[in-house]
Amino acid sequence: MKARIKVTLKNGVLDPQGKAIEGALGSLGFSGVESVRQGKYIEVELAETDRKKAEAAIDEMCKKLLANTVIENYAIELDEK
Amino acid sequence: MKARIKVTLKNGVLDPQGKAIEGALGSLGFSGVESVRQGKYIEVELAETDRKKAEAAIDEMCKKLLANTVIENYAIELDEK
Amino acid sequence: MIPNDVRITPELIAEHGLKPDEYQRILDLIGREPTLTELGIFSAMWNEHCSYKSSKKWLRTLPTTGPRVICGPGENAGVVDIGDGQAIIFKMESHNHPSYIEPHEGAATGVGGILRDVFTMGARPVAALNALRFGAPDHPRTRHIVSGVVAGIGGYGNSFGVPTIGGEVNFDPSYNGNCLVNAFAAGLADADKIFYSEAKGVGLPIVYLGSKTGRDGIHGATMASAEFGENSEEKRPTVQIGDPFSEKLLLEACLELMASGAVIAIQDMGAAGLTCSAVEMGAKGDLGVELDLDKVPCREDGMTAYEMMLSESQERMLMVLDPAKEKEAEAIFVKWGLDFAIIGKTTDDLRFRIKRHGQVMADLPIKDLGDQAPEYDRPWIAPVKPEPLDPSSVPAPNNIGEILVRMLGLPDMCSRRWVWEQYDHLIQGNTAIGPGGDAAVIRVERGPKGLAFTLDVTPRYCAADPREGGKQAVAECWRNLTAVGAEPLAITDNLNFGNPEKPDIMGQFVGCIEGIGDACRALDFPVVSGNVSLYNETNGKGILPTPAIGAVGLLDNFEERVTIAFKAEGEAIVLIGE
Amino acid sequence: MKSSVVVFPGSNRERDMMYALETITGSKPTAVWHADRELPETDLVVLCGGFSYGDYLRTGAIAARGNIMPAVAKAADRGVRILGVCNGFQILCEAGLLPGVLMRNAALKFVCKHVDLEVANADTDFTRKYEAGQVWRCPVAHGDGNYFADSETLKRLEGEGRVGLRYARGTNPNGSLNDIAGILNERGNVFGLMPHPENMIEPLNGATDGRALFESVLEAVA
Ligand SMILES: Nc1ncnc2c1ncn2[C@@H]1O[C@H](COP(=O)(O)OP(=O)(O)O)[C@@H](O)[C@H]1O
Numbered sequence: 021m022k023a024r025i026k027v028t029l030k031n032g033v034l035d036p037q038g039k040a041i042e043g044a045l046g047s048l049g050f051s052g053v054e055s056v057r058q059g060k061y062i063e064v065e066l067a068e069t070d071r072k073k074a075e076a077a078i079d080e081m082c083k084k085l086l087a088n089t090v091i092e093n094y095a096i097e098l099d100e101k
Numbered sequence: 102m103k104a105r106i107k108v109t110l111k112n113g114v115l116d117p118q119g120k121a122i123e124g125a126l127g128s129l130g131f132s133g134v135e136s137v138r139q140g141k142y143i144e145v146e147l148a149e150t151d152r153k154k155a156e157a158a159i160d161e162m163c164k165k166l167l168a169n170t171v172i173e174n175y176a177i178e179l180d181e182k
Numbered sequence: 183m184i185p186n187d188v189r190i191t192p193e194l195i196a197e198h199g200l201k202p203d204e205y206q207r208i209l210d211l212i213g214r215e216p217t218l219t220e221l222g223i224f225s226a227m228w229n230e231h232c233s234y235k236s237s238k239k240w241l242r243t244l245p246t247t248g249p250r251v252i253c254g255p256g257e258n259a260g261v262v263d264i265g266d267g268q269a270i271i272f273k274m275e276s277h278n279h280p281s282y283i284e285p286h287e288g289a290a291t292g293v294g295g296i297l298r299d300v301f302t303m304g305a306r307p308v309a310a311l312n313a314l315r316f317g318a319p320d321h322p323r324t325r326h327i328v329s330g331v332v333a334g335i336g337g338y339g340n341s342f343g344v345p346t347i348g349g350e351v352n353f354d355p356s357y358n359g360n361c362l363v364n365a366f367a368a369g370l371a372d373a374d375k376i377f378y379s380e381a382k383g384v385g386l387p388i389v390y391l392g393s394k395t396g397r398d399g400i401h402g403a404t405m406a407s408a409e410f411g412e413n414s415e416e417k418r419p420t421v422q423i424g425d426p427f428s429e430k431l432l433l434e435a436c437l438e439l440m441a442s443g444a445v446i447a448i449q450d451m452g453a454a455g456l457t458c459s460a461v462e463m464g465a466k467g468d469l470g471v472e473l474d475l476d477k478v479p480c481r482e483d484g485m486t487a488y489e490m491m492l493s494e495s496q497e498r499m500l501m502v503l504d505p506a507k508e509k510e511a512e513a514i515f516v517k518w519g520l521d522f523a524i525i526g527k528t529t530d531d532l533r534f535r536i537k538r539h540g541q542v543m544a545d546l547p548i549k550d551l552g553d554q555a556p557e558y559d560r561p562w563i564a565p566v567k568p569e570p571l572d573p574s575s576v577p578a579p580n581n582i583g584e585i586l587v588r589m590l591g592l593p594d595m596c597s598r599r600w601v602w603e604q605y606d607h608l609i610q611g612n613t614a615i616g617p618g619g620d621a622a623v624i625r626v627e628r629g630p631k632g633l634a635f636t637l638d639v640t641p642r643y644c645a646a647d648p649r650e651g652g653k654q655a656v657a658e659c660w661r662n663l664t665a666v667g668a669e670p671l672a673i674t675d676n677l678n679f680g681n682p683e684k685p686d687i688m689g690q691f692v693g694c695i696e697g698i699g700d701a702c703r704a705l706d707f708p709v710v711s712g713n714v715s716l717y718n719e720t721n722g723k724g725i726l727p728t729p730a731i732g733a734v735g736l737l738d739n740f741e742e743r744v745t746i747a748f749k750a751e752g753e754a755i756v757l758i759g760e
Numbered sequence: 761m762k763s764s765v766v767v768f769p770g771s772n773r774e775r776d777m778m779y780a781l782e783t784i785t786g787s788k789p790t791a792v793w794h795a796d797r798e799l800p801e802t803d804l805v806v807l808c809g810g811f812s813y814g815d816y817l818r819t820g821a822i823a824a825r826g827n828i829m830p831a832v833a834k835a836a837d838r839g840v841r842i843l844g845v846c847n848g849f850q851i852l853c854e855a856g857l858l859p860g861v862l863m864r865n866a867a868l869k870f871v872c873k874h875v876d877l878e879v880a881n882a883d884t885d886f887t888r889k890y891e892a893g894q895v896w897r898c899p900v901a902h903g904d905g906n907y908f909a910d911s912e913t914l915k916r917l918e919g920e921g922r923v924g925l926r927y928a929r930g931t932n933p934n935g936s937l938n939d940i941a942g943i944l945n946e947r948g949n950v951f952g953l954m955p956h957p958e959n960m961i962e963p964l965n966g967a968t969d970g971r972a973l974f975e976s977v978l979e980a981v982a
Binding site (some may be wrong): 209333336337340341342343425426427428431519543601603604605606607608609610611612613615625628742 | 769770772773775776779780800809810811813814815816867870871872873899901903956958961967
Binding site (some may be wrong): 114115116117118120124141142150165166167169172 | 818854861906908910
């Protein structure tokens with residue numbers, strides 16, 4: 021089973037990276053960029069084949085390590101391989 | 102228009118962060134983790150309302166800045182707001 | 183959207199950390215019920231963190247003057263003359279509670295705050311140190327906090343470009359729920375080009391500089407003064423994110439701006455940013471301040487006056503501008519890609535007036551916000567001295583060598599290389615003694631002078647006998663400076679204690695201050711700046727009393743520095759002292 | 761020798777670099793602002809250490825696309841010597857003036873310490889004042905110094921003697937492939953390295969072995 025996890029900053033949390041990218045896109049001549057937010061994208065390959073169990077395990081991993089839930093949200097998608 | 106961009110390392114490119122996460126998950130007691138790869142997830146809000154044009158602009162941004170195409174792949178999704 | 187005219191209930195007052203009698207004092211001062219924004223402003227100004235209401239009485243007993251002291255406590259940082267027209271500007275500040283909640287960002291923004299304190303006064307930062315205290319090594323949260331704090335301190339200082347050259351790391355179960363992160367910074371400036379926060383001149387523009395304002399850390403300053411309970415994890419989203427990149431730009435822009443002659447007064451926005459900085463600048467200059475919040479650069483939509491006045495967004499400054507230099511000043515900020523906005527003016531009516539959408543959201547007597555802050559002479563009792571240990575209860579070790587090895591491996595004794603290798607301690611090219619010695623030494627610009635820095639305190643000693651522990655901390659700093667060949671100049675302190683409303687904790691505080699004062703007077707070692715962090719308690723249990731001392735010394739020639747390594751075989755080893 | 765140091769937002773070792781250049785070459789370098797589009801007349805362009813644009817997105821990525829970079833590339837084409845140190849090395853890779861990329865350190869931690877550097881090729885404009893195989897101490901201070909290139913590129917670099925410096929005696933601080941600390945472009949006039957020779961130039965620094973690198977360039981342009 022493969023899990024695809026998006027980790028994004030919570031609303032209102034300052035995103036210095038996004039701000040810097042936004043500025044760089046502007047100076048590269050891209051117009052009409054209203055905002056940029058940067059997050060993480062993590063792929064985890066699991067031996068687990070049971071969907072429910074895999075989901076629970078990944079959720080636990082996000083809470084414990086992959087996301088900093090103080091400032092970040094996460095979203096999980098599961099793929100059969 | 103909102104673009105969601107996933108930037109991932111190409112196959113064969115070393116991923117020290119993914120490796121470290123893999124190790125950390127192991128030491129937190131998660132078993133059955135076969136591999137972890139870490140990439141970036143970038144959200145860009147565009148003023149552009151034409152889908153085609155937005156797509157072309159985002160593709161250009163990825164090539165010019167958001168991804169280092171020597172080592173990274175990217176994938177774009179577009180949302181109407 | 184938070185309305186400004188909500189009814190002020192006892193619950194709301196309590197949520198703002200104000201006691202009923204403190205609220206009564208507000209009613210007496212302004213003669214009416216405050217608006218919500220006004221309540222927020224009072225809560226920011228009158229909390230322990232900004233008003234020093236429990237500690238002021240005792241801080242006044244410290245010696246703060248000396249022939250070399252250019253500016254003692256009361257400004258962003260202390261200023262000491264080091265000869266040849268140069269001055270060293272330094273201070274230490276805590277970021278304890280934020281670092282417990284989000285170790286990386288909490289520690290990072292702590293470093294950011296202290297660096298701003300130093301460069302607001304016109305100095306280029308040349309050294310950073312940090313005193314860290316964590317819970318028991320085997321406590322489940324300790325590892326997470328340690329790695330986050332160390333990475334956060336390094337991440338900020340390394341990117342900003344200041345060498346982090348020393349500090350302390352200790353472990354004790356009393357810090358399990360309450361780590362201590364005390365950050366020290368020092369900067370160099372010309373002694374005749376120091377910038378202060380006192381506003382001068384009526385009708386002059388007040389300018390906002392730096393990053394945009396968001397809803398970061400609203401009520402952070404209040405949080406930093408409230409005891410933690412079981413539900414402290416829930417307060418998380420008030421954490422601020424540090425942006426060392428913006429801070430580095432702010433440093434360069436500010437130094438350029440100061441050199442242009444445009445700055446009349448300047449103040450960084452720390453805890454409760456806009457409120458404390460504006461009130462302080464106005465009150466010190468006997469001037470009123472009027473702000474139009476519609477002009478404040480915001481990161482988020484729909485921010486209310488209340489939120490803007492209490493936001494703790496980082497990397498921001500407030501200044502009074504010489505209007506003749508407006509264009510020039512703005513150009514400097516544009517060049518560095520930072521916000522520059524005239525958001526108000528100084529007035530002659532001694533009012534602190536805040537407008538939003540054309541409406542007056544707050545209108546308060548500016549001097550009273552600071553001067554009339556409550557001040558407490560809290561009851562205290564001298565802590566009971568612990569019984570001396572019975573030596574016969576401690577069996578002699580069988581093998582001294584084995585014990586030595588064990589001691590060297592103890593968490594409090596082992597090498598700190600794993601910490602300081604994560605800090606860039608070499609940048610600027612002036613590090614003469616890096617981390618790992620008694621005191622760190624840097625060359626002053628290209629020499630020949632050198633400056634030595636050290637941070638010290640032994641909390642166990644302070645717990646056993648606060649007065650002696652306070653003295654010892656100062657004396658240890660003094661010894662560390664002299665050990666590298668420096669002449670001790672002055673100190674800053676960071677007084678970390680538990681709940682001052684408890685007489686025994688207050689007794690620790692009083693004892694430590696008396697001890698620090700005694701030692702400083704005996705050694706002619708004035709206190710030029712400092713910070714107090716109280717309420718370091720979890721579930722009613724306080725930390726060990728931890729008055730960290732940061733000290734600075736001067737070497738006429740950095741080449742005369744002395745390092746701890748033995749230099750050759752066959753040399754005599756001499757033990758000096760009592 | 762005329763030298764210039766490019767300053768990006770977030771550069772932070774530019775003062776160290778300018779001091780080193782001035783002490784060793786005897787003339788003051790020119791600071792060049794990243795937003796400019798032209799370089800002054802110069803024999804050496806230095807991209808210095810720091811965290812340009814906060815290291816956000818990828819280290820060196822945003823700086824590599826700055827206004828001044830086309831001029832730097834043109835200068836490289838003309839044969840002007842270009843030196844990239846630490847963040848400067850990262851910028852050169854992102855700009856395509858050097859192959860490969862600098863990834864996060866294998867231990868995922870910033871590392872500041874002295875390492876041993878071995879001169880892998882002493883026949884370059886940047887290393888000629890060293891002996892081949894000479895080992896010298898030099899500080900590193902970076903979070904992303906883990907050199908990576910595909911095996912083909914790596915083979916070419918090695919085969920063409922374009923690895924100038926290597927971490928020696930097991931002191932590789934970041935996991936870089938083949939212990940690579942510094943590499944050259946094909947023509948040999950662009951050199952990027954992670955360590956900081958500019959912080960190893962006077963007795964205060966513990967040794968002065970970093971000087972030879974600058975002296976090599978000085979000799980090359982004479
Ligand atoms: N323990 C102390 N000893 C001496 N001076 C202190 C102490 N604590 C605070 N001060 C001084 O009181 C002033 C206000 O401190 P603080 O509120 O921490 O500054 P900031 O406005 O930067 O937060 C500062 O000038 C500081 O130097």
